[in-house]
Amino acid sequence: MPPQTFGKAINQALTQAMELSPDVMVLGQLVDYKSGVFGTTTGLVERFGPERVQDFPVSEGLMTSAAIGAALVGMRPVIVHQRIDFMMYSLDAIVNWLSLMRFKSNGHSNLPVTIRAIVGKGWGQGPQHSKSLHAWFAHLPGLKVAVPATAYDAKGLLLESIFGEDPVMIIEHRSLYSMTEDVPEAPYRVRFGHAHVRRRGKDVTLVAIGSMVPMALRAADQLASESIDVEVVDLRTLSPLDDGTVCESVSKTKRLVVADPAWRSVSVAAEIIALVSERLGDKLLANPQRICFPDSHTPMSAPLEKEYYPDEARMVQVVRKASLE
Amino acid sequence: MNHETILKMGRYRELSLKDADPGVVKNLHRFMLRLRRCEEALIAEYHPADEMKCPIHFCIGQEAVPAALSVVIKPEDYLFSHHRTHGFYLAKGGPMNSLFAEMYGKATGASGGLAGSQDLSMPSVNFCSGAILSGATALAVGAALGFQRQKKKHVAVAGFGDGASDEGVFWEGLNYAALHKLPIVFVCENNRYSTYSPQFKRMASENISERVATFGVTARTVFGNDVMACTSMLREMVEGARAGRGPYFLEAFTYRMNSHVGPEDDSYVGYRPKEEFDFWQQNCPISLLEERMVEQNLLSAPEKEKILKKINSEIAASFEFAKKSPFPGNAEWSKLNYSRGSPLADQLLKDCELKEFNQNQADTIPGPY
Ligand SMILES: Cc1ncc(C[n+]2csc(CCOP(=O)(O)OP(=O)(O)O)c2C)c(N)n1
DSSP, rough: OOOOEHHHHHHHHHHHHHHHTTEEEEETTTTTSSTTHHHHHTHHHHHHHHHTTTOOOOOOHHHHHHHHHHHHTTEEEEEEEEGGGGGGGGIIIHHHHHHHHHHHTTTSSOOOOOOEEEOOOTOOOOOSOOOHHHHHHHHHHHOOOOOSHHHHHHHHHHHHHTSSOOOOOEEEEEEGTTTTTEOOOOOOOOOTTTOOOEEEEEEEEEEEEEHHHHHHHHHHHHHHHOOOOEEEOOOOEEETTTTHHHHHHHHHHHOEEEEEESTTTOOOHHHHHHHHHHHHGOOOOOOOOEEEOOSSSOOOOOOHHHHHHHOHHHHHHHHHHHHHH | OOOHHTTTOOOOOOOOTOOOOOHHHHHHHHHHHHHHHHHHHHHHHHHTTTSSSSSSOOTTOOOOHHHHHHHHSSSTEEEEEESHHHHHHHTTTHHHHHHHHHTTOOTTTTTTTSSOOGGGGGGGEEEEEESSSHHHHHHHHHHHHHHHHOOOOOOOOEEEETTGSSSSSHHHHHHHHHHHHHHHHHHHOSSEEEEEEEGGGTTTSSOOHHHHTTOOOOEEEETTTTTHHHHHHHHHHHHHHHHHOOEEEEEEEEHHHHSSSSSOOGGGGOOOOHHHHHHHTTOHHHHHHHHHHHHTTSOHHHHHHHHHHHHHHHHHHHHHHHHHOOOOOOOOOOHHHSSSSSHHHHHOOOOOOOOOOOGGGGGGGOOOO
């Protein structure tokens, strides 16, 4: 298994998917340039031609609707957004059509559409390039939502999505693209609805999403030196959500902290805490905690940005407090 | 006119100062020089210390349209722009100090350091921008609607690029503006590229204005580096819109000299032919105007020196202001996103106690639909 960056793993998944099926096509602004959306689509057009790898006009609404139409007649389109913010023009297509088709056709239609949406962070991305909206989409029935944190998952979830039967939104965090990991060469699948326990521990469960996962592992290492044994659960997919693995972990540790890279209120973090409280509320030894962004748009100014995004030190502090309570 | 035909022109010879007010010509020239020097100065400072921690879309080469707007719109008009904001911001009279301070993320920036270059806004000078492509063109339609309803003789101007016209919301706005004869001028700086993607990869026909005209909107094209032609066309359009004859659409063919974002030379990407780049470099809007000004004795070398000296000292002062300004203090996030009071509601509304809840109201007979 050669080590691979997160970005390269996505590139490999797309290449292999296009080799495996002629129905796979990739649409998105600049997907056919060398720079290829942070390197994830580099080389595809040379290999598969401009009919299958298309630089789409700046028409995100149409892009999603067209992908839906293409999927209805048998294609398996992957669409790519440089920022999730740009995808907002397709909300109607996603909410009123894509997520609804299987339901309203009584199961006769299905839409294997994969949407890759990238979240920006840091260096003044500002309020229109940095939104983390996974909670919105996880709220919507009929749409699967994945937030990969590792190169291995990025490849496996993408392939599973492309060859699955339902629409999927994969939310990729730009800060993860350069992270490396051993990734199998062969096409493989990572199933939805299976969280992964990335670190075993007995004192406190730290549930982490996407870009919070590497931070959670570093925080856990640091806390280990204080003899606090943290179990880190990487959710991987938010819809379907693996409540079983989360509850199993919390049953053992009896303490819960959720690290969700998104606004705090009405977040996936809130949902995790709600479901644990419903099932295990009487067993908890401490109040569950969330590590999220403030309920505010992202500031551009560097010192405010630093304050806005939770860092490792803050995470260590919250988890330490929860584990000592 | 389109990019293909323009490339065949060689050096552009048509810029004319005939009938032009020398004062206006000098203002246009000063504006373009000031904008160019601003961008060059920001570029020079951009990387070395990495103090401007934000993406910037520079507009070197595209000075003529903002310059023209600066002399034809009034303070009470509203200007909406896309991510390439600096020229439009200065055209609206936004101060250089708060522009620079915004790039540095300082509290004294136009948006208090919260937004940065691509989301820069300054309500006090009626300027608004945003990085979501084409979105601001639709906001401009709304501003024009407001002006019309308020019976104000103000004009909304939307500045954007050819890429923005890929978006559906642009055409929806155009249709609506035509339907209601709104006082709006759409100004499309067609620089041929959406990031790296040329127009012919995104549209079957290159000329956007021909399509716009079919919506019932007066649409024209202009060589966008001829600041005099841009000014006279935009003057006619803004005055027409002010008089209730709008909407208007101007397609100004121009070119950006730097990379899409950041100051880099992106020729290695290979998306634009060298001849094209050279053509536009030879047709820099500033040198085209200067050539004529010198001929007409409107500009001499010492005069230009004097202007540059003034601009450079303004720029130096703005850098000093920006660098010395404080960063925003620790944020009170909730106050940044919601208002703390409702003065108009306080004035117009009463607090009302809900005495009882009509539990039957959910059973009222539904309508025929
Ligand atoms: C809705 C949306 N989609 C995509 C983008 C990414 N993007 C930023 S600028 C740009 C190209 C804009 O081209 P154009 O409108 O011609 O303006 P120019 O940059 O050439 O001045 C794109 C695609 C965006 N900002 N917003």
